[in-house]
Amino acid sequence: MNPKISIITISYNNCDGLEKTIKSVTSQSLNDFEYIVIDGGSNDGSKEIIEKYADKISYWVSEPDKGIYNAMNKGIKAANGEYLLFLNSGDELYNQHVISDVFNEIFDQDIISGNLFHIDETKSDILISPENVDYKHLIYNTIWHPCSFIRRDKFELIGLYDENLKIVSDWKWFLLAIAKYNCSYKKINHVIAKFYADGISSNEENKELIKFEREKSLNEEFPLLLDLYDEYEVYFFNYHLVKKKYNLLLQSRIIIFLKKLGFYKYFEKHKID
Incomplete structure (x- = not known):
């Protein structure tokens, strides 16, 4: 009988982060799941870390790959679980009872998302x-993969992650799943993972x-949505510009003086979050 959940960790030259991730998985109070580690042929001692915990890892490999999504696709191909969770090196399950809590939930949807403890x-x-x-949500946002369980057979329907993309292939996959293939979604009220915002997609230099x-993905798959994406771009740019100017205004001497005169509640009421 196949396991309910397969947890997949990918890593490359991040031995400290990898061990932190492995510990958070192997210390779960319920261990009725499959654990897969895909290492990209690291030379920093990562292989030795994996070997240290090999008796608690269902499948692992340490060999060169073609990038993040190639490694994730390797994990998908190796997995047997009904649902897949991607917990990449450096990230952690939120506590020792995450998998137990998820097992106690009743669901059959295609994508199950919990909450994410975000650390920067x-x-x-x-x-x-x-x-x-x-x-409309996915046009400018995403579903966070470290806290999302994806039904494995949906990768057979939709396809694997697009390895031609360097950063947004998981976003593209979720967009296809929801907007094109009508996959079902459920939110569960559990914090699933700790995500440390130091990865490639969290770097300001990669925003462009x-x-x-x-x-590019929208133009290939949903060209009619490009206009909507551009509208969101303008909206968010203007919102953050106004917010920045307004918050600078709140720090001015005149506003500080007016607050002291009793206008504090007014400025708090009209504060831009």
């Missing part, structure tokens, strides 16, 4: 997955590449 250099907070997802790859 300045703060940490819990990101709440939406109750419902449609193409993300925009380019999204527009």
Whole structure:
């Protein structure tokens, strides 16, 4: 009988992050799942880390690959679980009971998303997955893969991740799943993973590449949605510009003086979050 869940970790030259991830998976209170580790032929001791925990890993390989999505596709091909969770090196399951909590949920949808504990250099907070997802949400947002369980047979229907893309292939896959193949979605109220925002898609230098790859994907798959994407671009640009100027205004001496005179509640009420 195939396992309910396969957890897939991909890694390349990130031995410390890899061990952190492996520990969070292998320390689960419920271990009735498959664990797969795909390493890209690292030379920093990652292979030795994998061998250290080999008795708790269902399948692993350490060999050169062609990038992130090639490695993720290798994991999909090796997996036997009904649902797949991608937890890449450096990220962690939120606590020791995540898999147990998920097993206690009743679901048969194609994509199951929990919440994500997001950590960056300045703060940490819990990101709440939406109750419902449609193409309007995905046109400028995404479904976070570290907290999402994907039915494995949907990769047979939709295809594997597009290896021609460097950053947004998971976003493209979710967009196809929801907007083209009408896959079902369910949000569950559990924090699934800790995500450390130091990866390729979190880097400010890659924002232009993300925009380019999204527009390229939309043009190939949903050309009629390009105008909607451009409208969102303008909206978010204007929103952040106004927010920045307004918050600078709130720091001015005149506004600080007015707050002291009793106008504080007014400015708090009209604060732009």
